[in-house]
Amino acid sequence: MWGWFHKWSSPRWFYQLSGRLLPWLAVLTALTLVAGVAWGLLFVPPDYKQGNSFRIIYIHVPAAAVAMAGYMVMAVAGAISLIWRIKLADMVMKCCAPIGAALTFLALVTGAIWGKPTWGTWWVWDARITSVLVLFFLYVGVLALYEAFDNKEAAGRACAILALVGAVNIPVIYWSVEWWYSLHQPASISFTGESSIHPSMLRPLILTIIGFYSFFAVSLLLFVRNEILNRERNTRWVRELILADSKV
Amino acid sequence: MNPLSLTGLCRALLRRELTVMLRSRAELANPLFFFLMVCALFPLGLGPSPQLLATMAPGILWIVALLSVLMASDSLFRSDFEDGTLEQVLLSPVSLYLIVLIKTLGHWLLTGLPLTLLAPLLALMLQMPSSGLVVLVLSLAAGSLVLSFIGAIGAALTVGLKRGGVLLSLLVLPLFVPVLIFGSAAVQRAVQGMDSVSPLALLAAMALLSLALAPLAIAGALRVSLDQ
Numbered sequence: 001m002w003g004w005f006h007k008w009s010s011p012r013w014f015y016q017l018s019g020r021l022l023p024w025l026a027v028l029t030a031l032t033l034v035a036g037v038a039w040g041l042l043f044v045p046p047d048y049k050q051g052n053s054f055r056i057i058y059i060h061v062p063a064a065a066v067a068m069a070g071y072m073v074m075a076v077a078g079a080i081s082l083i084w085r086i087k088l089a090d091m092v093m094k095c096c097a098p099i100g101a102a103l104t105f106l107a108l109v110t111g112a113i114w115g116k117p118t119w120g121t122w123w124v125w126d127a128r129i130t131s132v133l134v135l136f137f138l139y140v141g142v143l144a145l146y147e148a149f150d151n152k153e154a155a156g157r158a159c160a161i162l163a164l165v166g167a168v169n170i171p172v173i174y175w176s177v178e179w180w181y182s183l184h185q186p187a188s189i190s191f192t193g194e195s196s197i198h199p200s201m202l203r204p205l206i207l208t209i210i211g212f213y214s215f216f217a218v219s220l221l222l223f224v225r226n227e228i229l230n231r232e233r234n235t236r237w238v239r240e241l242i243l244a245d246s247k248v
Numbered sequence: 249m250n251p252l253s254l255t256g257l258c259r260a261l262l263r264r265e266l267t268v269m270l271r272s273r274a275e276l277a278n279p280l281f282f283f284l285m286v287c288a289l290f291p292l293g294l295g296p297s298p299q300l301l302a303t304m305a306p307g308i309l310w311i312v313a314l315l316s317v318l319m320a321s322d323s324l325f326r327s328d329f330e331d332g333t334l335e336q337v338l339l340s341p342v343s344l345y346l347i348v349l350i351k352t353l354g355h356w357l358l359t360g361l362p363l364t365l366l367a368p369l370l371a372l373m374l375q376m377p378s379s380g381l382v383v384l385v386l387s388l389a390a391g392s393l394v395l396s397f398i399g400a401i402g403a404a405l406t407v408g409l410k411r412g413g414v415l416l417s418l419l420v421l422p423l424f425v426p427v428l429i430f431g432s433a434a435v436q437r438a439v440q441g442m443d444s445v446s447p448l449a450l451l452a453a454m455a456l457l458s459l460a461l462a463p464l465a466i467a468g469a470l471r472v473s474l475d476q
Contacts, residue, residue: 082468130425130429131425134422134425137418137421137422138422138423140418141418141419141422144415144418144419145405145406145415145419148406148409148411148412148415149409149476150476151476153476154408154472154473154475154476157468157472157475158405158469158472158473161401161405161465161468161469161472162405162419164465165401165423165465166422166423169422172426
């Protein structure tokens with residue numbers, strides 16, 4: 001079993017394994033996102049208070065959830081690359097940053113669009129929105145720090161340290177709606193008991209959440225595969241791959 | 249005192265740090281003058297209305313103090329890096345965690361702490377009610393400690409880079425946000441006559457946490473910066 005795990009830390013094996021996994025993940029992403037969004041837009045009844053404007057939940061909530069989870073993936077990958085010096089973990093960490101930053105930005109923008117008709121304002125400085133904004137700045141900081149170093153190995157290690165230091169923000173975002181009185185509603189989805197959101201609205205939301213997670217996986221795999229090809233471009237297997245492709 | 253003992257080591261490190269910093273006394277005054285001048289800009293920009301200034305004073309003081317600490321953080325490792333002392337420090341058999349802890353603490357004693365002591369004077373200038381002065385000093389004392397340590401993490405990450413100064417601000421400001429929120433809340437509650445124990449307690453907790461954990465990140469970042 002450890003052998004199987006160990007293979008994933010080799011860039012070449014990762015490239016081959018991910019190549020086989022990618023079509024399935026892409027199909028899953030497409031199906032869940034299309035089904036979830038269509039269901040949410042067309043077949044869910046309007047909310048008694050918000051009318052139809054709540055439907056942006058099917059983009060906003062998954063984007064925010066995956067943005068937070070993506071930061072944890074980045075921090076954990078950074079920790080693995082620091083502790084065990086695994087090159088691939090360093091690549092995964094580097095590739096999480098742009099995807100996470102984009103998803104955080106999407107969450108903030110869709111949240112603002114949702115806030116205008118429901119709260120009457122594009123922006124409010126409550127605990128959760130402020131800490132998600134801080135998350136966005138943390139992602140941008142990791143990107144900026146990576147670009148500032150000339151030696152990319154040192155860049156990866158510096159970004160790993162920064163990502164780990166910033167990881168304290170994630171519990172703050174998650175529990176901010178419980179700790180502070182804020183405009184943002186508290187968690188409505190419960191894994192253990194009754195959810196406070198109506199099942200007819202909850203089911204497409206589960207679909208789009210799964211869709212966004214698998215979208216993150218697809219994007220991450222694509223970015224990491226690209227990074228592998230870039231960094232390993234002088235090895236024989238990459239050269240053979242490129243030659244085989246160019247012959248087609 | 250046996251110089252090889254832990255206390256002897258700490259005293260030696262602290263003495264070295266304070267001596268080096270006190271040699272350039274003019275440089276030590278820079279953050280203080282920055283604090284003073286930028287706080288003076290606010291009444292000039294917002295208008296001298298005492299009520300407006302009084303409402304905004306806790307926030308203004310905290311933000312400007314934060315920026316002053318940020319400015320001072322850039323010089324924490326720079327001079328040692330440029331003359332090669334930092335490389336020698338990394339080669340020493342003494343634990344880098346300890347060296348970095350004492351160094352940052354010494355830096356705070358000569359930058360953050362003077363800012364804290366200057367703050368009540370500036371608070372009076374900004375028309376802040378005197379009910380908030382004690383909490384202002386307490387919150388800034390703990391808060392500037394946290395900010396110094398977080399700034400030191402950023403300084404360690406960027407010390408080897410060419411244009412590291414602006415990048416330092418970009419990296420460190422998101423991490424400053426929770427400290428600012430609690431610090432400013434403590435002073436505002438005190439000004440309004442409410443009990444400010446809970447934000448102060450959280451600030452104290454952050455100070456202890458940063459004392460214990462930040463040197464790990466600072467030491468790691470220094471090794472990365474000097475390895476490249």
